[in-house]
Amino acid sequence: MQADHRFSTLLDAALRGWREHPCDESLLSLAIPLDGIDPLWALPQLAKTESFRMLWDCAPGLSLAAAGRCQHLELAGSRRFELAQRFCDVTLGRLSDGFASAPAQARPRVLLAFSFFEQSGDRHQHSDAVPSVQAVLPRWQLSRQGRRGWLRLNGAISDAGDARGLAELLWFKASELQQQLNRENGDAQPNGIGRTLARPWQDCYRTALDRGLALVNENELHKLVLAVRQSIDLERPLDPLPLLQRLRRQQAGSCRFLWQRQSSDAFFGASPERLLSLRGNCLRSDALAGTAGRGDDGTLLMQSDKDRREHELVVATITDLLQQKGLTPWRRRRPQLARHGKLTHLHTPITADTGGLAALSLAEQLHPTPAVAGLPRREAMAWLRALEPFERGWYAAPIGWIDSAGDAELRVAIRCGHARGLRLDLTAGAGLVRGSIAERELQEVGLKLAVLADQLDQVSGLGKRTQAPLH
Numbered sequence: 001m002q003a004d005h006r007f008s009t010l011l012d013a014a015l016r017g018w019r020e021h022p023c024d025e026s027l028l029s030l031a032i033p034l035d036g037i038d039p040l041w042a043l044p045q046l047a048k049t050e051s052f053r054m055l056w057d058c059a060p061g062l063s064l065a066a067a068g069r070c071q072h073l074e075l076a077g078s079r080r081f082e083l084a085q086r087f088c089d090v091t092l093g094r095l096s097d098g099f100a101s102a103p104a105q106a107r108p109r110v111l112l113a114f115s116f117f118e119q120s121g122d123r124h125q126h127s128d129a130v131p132s133v134q135a136v137l138p139r140w141q142l143s144r145q146g147r148r149g150w151l152r153l154n155g156a157i158s159d160a161g162d163a164r165g166l167a168e169l170l171w172f173k174a175s176e177l178q179q180q181l182n183r184e185n186g187d188a189q190p191n192g193i194g195r196t197l198a199r200p201w202q203d204c205y206r207t208a209l210d211r212g213l214a215l216v217n218e219n220e221l222h223k224l225v226l227a228v229r230q231s232i233d234l235e236r237p238l239d240p241l242p243l244l245q246r247l248r249r250q251q252a253g254s255c256r257f258l259w260q261r262q263s264s265d266a267f268f269g270a271s272p273e274r275l276l277s278l279r280g281n282c283l284r285s286d287a288l289a290g291t292a293g294r295g296d297d298g299t300l301l302m303q304s305d306k307d308r309r310e311h312e313l314v315v316a317t318i319t320d321l322l323q324q325k326g327l328t329p330w331r332r333r334r335p336q337l338a339r340h341g342k343l344t345h346l347h348t349p350i351t352a353d354t355g356g357l358a359a360l361s362l363a364e365q366l367h368p369t370p371a372v373a374g375l376p377r378r379e380a381m382a383w384l385r386a387l388e389p390f391e392r393g394w395y396a397a398p399i400g401w402i403d404s405a406g407d408a409e410l411r412v413a414i415r416c417g418h419a420r421g422l423r424l425d426l427t428a429g430a431g432l433v434r435g436s437i438a439e440r441e442l443q444e445v446g447l448k449l450a451v452l453a454d455q456l457d458q459v460s461g462l463g464k465r466t467q468a469p470l471h
Contacts, residue, residue: 006032011167013098018163021096027070027137028163029108030170031099031152037177039065039142039149040244043258045177046140054111054138055241055258055268056401057248061145062105062409064401068139070154076119076132081364084112085402087135088360092404095137095154105143106150107403111136112360112410113259113267114399116368116392117381130393134261140173151177201230201449202442208387209441212432215383219434223313224374224383227429228445229390232456238419240268243455251341251451255411257399267394269416270451272340275366275398278359278408283327283352287315288338289371289431290346293447298337298344310433311335311346314370318350321365327352340415343447359408363398371431372396372412393418395427415451426452 010032017028040057043065047053050068057063073087088110095108113134120129141152153170157163205228212226244256247270254270274286290307292300301307315331322329329352338347354362373396374380384392395418400410418425428448430441 007167007171010098010171011164014163014167015160017096017098018157018160021094025156025158027091027095027154028157028166029095029097029099029152029154030166031097031102031106031150032170032174034142034149034151034174034177035147037142037144037149037181039063039144040241040248040256042142042177043067043241045180046142046173050139051262052136052138053258053260054136055244055256056111057244057256059144059248063144064109065142066109066111066136066138066140069136070139070156071137073135074131074133078118080114080118080133081360084114084133084135085358085360088112088402089358091137092402095404097404102150103148104403104405104407105145105148106152107405107407108137108152108154109141109401109403111138111259111401112399113394113413114367114397115394116372116397117385120391129391130267134259142177201228202446204228205442205445206438209432209438211387212383213436213438213441216432216434216436221380221383222375222433223310223370224380224432225370225372225396225429226384226432227388227392227395227427228449230426230428230449230453232424232426234419234422234424237264237421238266238424240266240417240419243417243452244268244270246455247451250455251415253338253340254415257411257413259394259399264421266419267413267416268419269413270340271399271411271414271416272338272343272345273371273412273414275369275400275410275412276359276362276408277410278354278362278406280407281354281356283322283354283362285318285322285350285366287311287318287331287335287348287350287369287371288345289314290335291430291444291447292344293443294342296344298339301344301346302335302337306433306435307346308335309435310431311348313375313433315348315350317370317375318366322350322352322362325357325362325365327354327357341451343451359402359406359410363410367398368396369412372414372429374431392427396429415448417452424456 047067053067115132212224215221251270254272258268260266273288290311331350335346335348398410399413402408430444
């Protein structure tokens with residue numbers, strides 16, 4: 001009786017949504033409570049017949065799994081933030097939500113992944129290039145905060161029969177997930193990785209590093225964040241979910257993410273850096289710059305003139321960029337320490353009242369921050385093009401979501417890997433400022449690369465590494 005009543009409620013919501021928008025093709029969104037199910041575990045169940053899947057895992061905060069494309073946008077060019085915001089507004093605006101009273105965690109969301117540069121460089125027009133923005137209203141969305149969870153299904157409908165079909169599909173999927181919850185759910189099987197000797201990545205990085213240090217020491221740039229790429233050849237395609245499961249335990253303060261366009265193309269990582277979060281008119285952005293590894297509990301980092309100057313450059317720039325949008329940002333006088341696994345960072349949260357500005361208008365203003373590019377921004381970006389002979393792709397770019405109320409969260413996609421077929425690329429960078437020491441920057445990049453490389457070691461045994469040369 002209770003199940004029949006719940007399905008009746010779901011069916012009533014579906015038919016009510018169709019009646020509110022009786023056109024040739026409407027978008028209907030239905031949701032049902034589904035407690036106790038981990039979105040990370042459930043993602044393969046959601047994506048059985050779907051090529052696209054996404055994971056957003058801030059547990060113990062919001063955790064979100066999504067699969068399939070109900071509506072989507074891919075484009076390139078200088079108006080990508082503006083057009084992506086328009087897509088979000090139009091798509092979510094025409095979505096008839098059968099459960100508009102559901103809590104904030106259950107709202108329908110458009111998922112977003114930007115590339116670092118607006119367009120691929122001329123020498124990078126090849127299969128490695130990624131779209132400069134992808135926006136996806138997913139077909140399936142499973143969200144959880146604490147133990148409270150919601151399963152949502154978005155779909156196009158043209159008549160009452162389509163609305164009923166959508167309700168039935170959601171009901172059956174919820175029942176399937178609930179039945180599987182009590183079964184044994186071990187971690188995904190690890191992937192074997194071949195072993196060969198390879199030239200240390202430091203040798204590839206050194207030439208570009210020396211040039212970058214010269215640029216900041218000669219005051220041509222105030223800061224430059226130079227990245228290195230390390231490649232690993234795999235014996236078979238990598239399933240990133242076991243790595244993300246481990247990162248949930250070892251990088252608990254970060255947001256684990258996965259953006260998978262298709263089964264053979266997965267971008268994933270654990271970002272400690274919030275580009276922005278928007279709740280109502282309350283904006284928060286994180287300045288995260290200055291890094292220490294094992295052996296420093298943060299005392300030396302707080303006393304480091306080089307790291308404090310590097311950090312203050314990022315804080316001052318974010319504050320100035322928000323002021324240019326007419327906002328009045330607030331910041332702490334002194335940075336805090338943020339620990340993420342074996343790394344400790346200087347961290348300053350910056351908040352402001354947005355006055356109603358849209359999330360992606362603010363993201364366009366902030367991206368890229370000096371923490372991942374440099375200063376002055378335009379000149380630093382040009383030098384990154386010249387010194388990094390690989391396409392950054394999604395590395396250090398915004399990734400996240402916007403929901404139907406206009407709330408949003410975008411992370412800076414760092415501590416990340418990109419698996420395509422039998423190749424896995426790990427990318428990391430270090431901020432160069434006047435007074436930077438080459439050996440210390442090499443050490444910092446190594447620590448950042450190890451965030452994912454160590455997980456590969458423990459999941460399967462680290463293997464054959466090659467480098468995308470930096471000279």
